[in-house]
Amino acid sequence: MANVRIIDVHQGVFEANDLVAAEVRAINKNNGTFMLNVMASPGSGKTTLLMATLKELIKINPEIKIGVMEADIDASVDAEKIATLGGNVRSIQVHTGGECAMDAQMALEAINEFDTKDLDLLILENVGNLVCPAETDTGADCKVVLLSVPEGDDKPLKYPLMFEVANIVLITKIDTMSFFNFDREAVVKNIRMRNPNASIIFLSAKTGEGMTEWTNYLVSKLITA
């Protein structure tokens, strides 16, 4: 039997991705673009919140230039919805082709292909999933995690990494609070246990409650980008 030789690798599997993510960050910084990575479960209201947020941002500044990268395994429904908004909003559909999350390479390719130089804000709507997207750095400047009231206040305990990596957690669909056994204080406590620093905002894209607080947060980030 032939002898074998061992080659030491000692390399983190996500290290290559982290390098590309740094490249994405550098490109965006140079262009003055603030990139947001929006992560959540399917059905948590990502697209609805996004539509409401974009409308508000356009109201505040009609000149604002926004790109929305829609990452889905295979669909173009969300991109079509966003195209109806008009203004200076461009939609960029990225099919991950079966991958359960966007990675930095996909983000880099999308940025190059769609020429994002002029954008103030680039929003990545990640694949609906509370596991994989948390593990993969896309090169975004800010990670937003949505948790909708019907999903339950225990989710930060069940998907700890997602809540650990978040810069801000948005509790969505709070207009449905009375129908579900959702404890406001418990959810804050469960998030804090994993992440003492994340901002937490309760909102409803439907009634508009909490939307000002959220758009103010975004605007403050855009000013410093």
Place this chain on the structure above:
Amino acid sequence: MHELGVVFYVIKDVANVAVENKVSTVNSVTLEIGEVSGIVHDYLIDCWNWARKKEPCVENAELKIETIDAVTFCENCEKNYPTVAYGKICPHCGSDKTYLVTGNEFMIKEIAVPED
């Protein structure tokens, strides 16, 4: 689904290492995986056995997995404890000011190639 995506990262990295070391065949790949990294070993091996056929240099390579124990450190009483048994709350003093020391790893440790 999650494991499959991860397997493609591993294959890409291993293929690069093979090219750098001028080898065309890899006998085995050894990973170090933390106990709480969220990777299911059996699924990972199933995905590996399917995906390796797509990359000639790892086509016949066996995947070996070494587990790294998850250990959490308590800032309050400055003791370590096993993460899987006790989670976020320190079993020594009840504090939640704790953080993971090891157990989150997902590394390619080494590859074995035929001796030339």
